Amino acid sequence: MPAQIVAIGGGGFSDAERLTPLDRYLIELTGKDRPRVCFLGTASGDAERYAAKFYRAYAGVAQASDLVLFGAPDRGAVARLADQDMIFVGGGNTANMLAVWRLHGVDEALRRAWQAGIVLAGISAGAICWFEGCLTDSFGSQLEPLKDGLALLPGSACPHLSGEALRRSRYAQAIAAGRLPGGYGIEDGAALHFVGTELKAVVTEIRGRSAVRFAVRDGQVNEARLEATALAGAIDGP
Numbered sequence: 001m002p003a004q005i006v007a008i009g010g011g012g013f014s015d016a017e018r019l020t021p022l023d024r025y026l027i028e029l030t031g032k033d034r035p036r037v038c039f040l041g042t043a044s045g046d047a048e049r050y051a052a053k054f055y056r057a058y059a060g061v062a063q064a065s066d067l068v069l070f071g072a073p074d075r076g077a078v079a080r081l082a083d084q085d086m087i088f089v090g091g092g093n094t095a096n097m098l099a100v101w102r103l104h105g106v107d108e109a110l111r112r113a114w115q116a117g118i119v120l121a122g123i124s125a126g127a128i129c130w131f132e133g134c135l136t137d138s139f140g141s142q143l144e145p146l147k148d149g150l151a152l153l154p155g156s157a158c159p160h161l162s163g164e165a166l167r168r169s170r171y172a173q174a175i176a177a178g179r180l181p182g183g184y185g186i187e188d189g190a191a192l193h194f195v196g197t198e199l200k201a202v203v204t205e206i207r208g209r210s211a212v213r214f215a216v217r218d219g220q221v222n223e224a225r226l227e228a229t230a231l232a233g234a235i236d237g238p
Helices: 012-016 021-030 048-058 079-083 094-104 106-115 167-176
Strands: 004-008 036-040 063-067 086-089 119-123 131-136 144-146 153-158 183-186 190-195 198-207 211-217 220-225 229-236
Touching: 004 021, 004 153, 004 183, 012 021, 012 048, 021 086, 021 119, 021 190, 021 198, 021 229, 036 048, 036 079, 048 063, 063 079, 079 106, 094 106, 094 131, 106 119, 131 167, 153 167, 167 183, 167 211, 167 220, 183 190
Parallel strands: 004 119, 036 063, 036 086, 086 119, 131 153, 153 183, 198 229
Antiparallel strands: 004 190, 131 144, 183 211, 190 198, 211 220
16 A cells, blocks of 8 residues: 555544544545554543544444553554554644654654555644644644644645634745745645645545645745545535
8 A cells, every 4th residue: 555644624523523525535545344443632632522533433434443642551552553554643732742642652653654554644633743844723822833743744734724714824924934834724624635745636525625735936925726526425615
């Protein structure tokens, strides 16, 4: 299997508390009838309610499990990431998540999983962590750049581009100031699908939602809206 990452701006089971078109798209990428899928809820402090949403959505279609790092973690849990068909990273505090991952060696385990062809996916914090940098609310609601990602993918990313008023302007400002490299703003309901480090597709479960490429040209930040493919079962959006 090729190295694959799917970065979701918002939506999926995290919002619907059930399997959605984006979740089905992820399952199909594994090529398995009943894939092994592990949920990482580190960004939410391993919130039990979030894990419960995952199990409600995935238990009927996958061999579902979760990796818990808060409290007294299972010493063998990180090693079991290598046995998965897909790893899904939930939303929450990106900076805290990255710090905890590095303490437990999850960052390196995820890199090896990616190289081995295990599908990596995630929403919000779980979407932007794969890049070199991101715009995050980890430090407060005014949003700040963070240049400390896993760097499996080049550039930067910002989730919830359609759902939070400050996101677009703050992301463009951070790129213009050189505090973040150019990258992608991802709208809620849309996802970027990378094969290796190349963007293969933009898909959406809400028609009209997509992603925007932010790049510096001639000293100015240029925004280019990307064409998205509506998934089977997609709904109409504003």
